[in-house]
Amino acid sequence: MNIEQILNYQNLDGELFKIEKRLKDNINKKNANIMRENMKTAQAHSLKLEEKASKLLEDIDKVKKQFKVQQDKIAQMVERGTNSLSDQEIEKTNSLIEKLSQNLTILEKNLTSLAESMNVILSDFNKTIKSFNSAKEKYSKFKEGFDNDQRAVEERQVKLENELKALAKKVDPKLLEAYEKRRKENIFPIFVELKGNSCGGCHIELPYANIAKLDSDKILTCEHCHRIIYKK
Numbered sequence: 753m754n755i756e757q758i759l760n761y762q763n764l765d766g767e768l769f770k771i772e773k774r775l776k777d778n779i780n781k782k783n784a785n786i787m788r789e790n791m792k793t794a795q796a797h798s799l800k801l802e803e804k805a806s807k808l809l810e811d812i813d814k815v816k817k818q819f820k821v822q823q824d825k826i827a828q829m830v831e832r833g834t835n836s837l838s839d840q841e842i843e844k845t846n847s848l849i850e851k852l853s854q855n856l857t858i859l860e861k862n863l864t865s866l867a868e869s870m871n872v873i874l875s876d877f878n879k880t881i882k883s884f885n886s887a888k889e890k891y892s893k894f895k896e897g898f899d900n901d902q903r904a905v906e907e908r909q910v911k912l913e914n915e916l917k918a919l920a921k922k923v924d925p926k927l928l929e930a931y932e933k934r935r936k937e938n939i940f941p942i943f944v945e946l947k948g949n950s951c952g953g954c955h956i957e958l959p960y961a962n963i964a965k966l967d968s969d970k971i972l973t974c975e976h977c978h979r980i981i982y983k984k
């Protein structure tokens with residue numbers, strides 16, 4: 753089995769792997785992702801605030817209606833006047849008006865507290881919108897940075913991919929298949945030399961039976977890191 757060609761292939765592919773890894777770990781990309789998450793969080797939070805606000809408005813409406821009912825009752829009593837009433841009835845009316853007034857005071861307090869809650873929601877909403885806008889602005893900047901970083905290596909990437917395609921034709925298909933499979937698993941380098949009695953990738957010592965097998969088969973998959981070990 754000739755592994756010379758797959759080693760050449762791996763050598764060239766190493767540069768492509770590095771480019772891909774750098775793009776994967778790209779700081780602009782990472783920051784853009786963080787900003788996108790921040791935007792999503794702000795959006796979800798503002799939705800919650802909208803729900804809260806609409807519930808609060810309903811509550812305020814209810815209290816206002818109750819307030820109106822109490823107010824109307826008082827107005828009716830005042831309008832009726834006390835001329836035709838007995839002392840007992842006047843006393844009863846007065847105590848009822850007093851009770852209704854107390855209700856009004858309570859409802860007024862409720863309204864004030866609801867209005868305060870609404871203000872808290874509004875200020876939270878404004879803050880959320882600000883943080884959404886700031887995240888959006890930063891996202892655009894980081895995204896643009898990443899696009900530029902990507903464009904900067906694009907040409908080299910395409911060239912390497914074409915060279916690899918040409919080189920692949922010279923490689924033993926079985927070796928190439930084993931290579932591509934591991935490459936997708938993000939293993940690199942894939943073909944490693946036997947170092948002493950150990951895997952050249954993970955440095956774990958091989959059992960003697962495996963070393964004997966390597967002598968006859970020329971290549972062996974490392975049980976530990978799944979790289980392909982070869983012996984020169």
Ligand SMILES: [Zn+2]
Pocket residue numbers: 951952953954955956974975976977978979
């Ligand atoms: Zn290994």
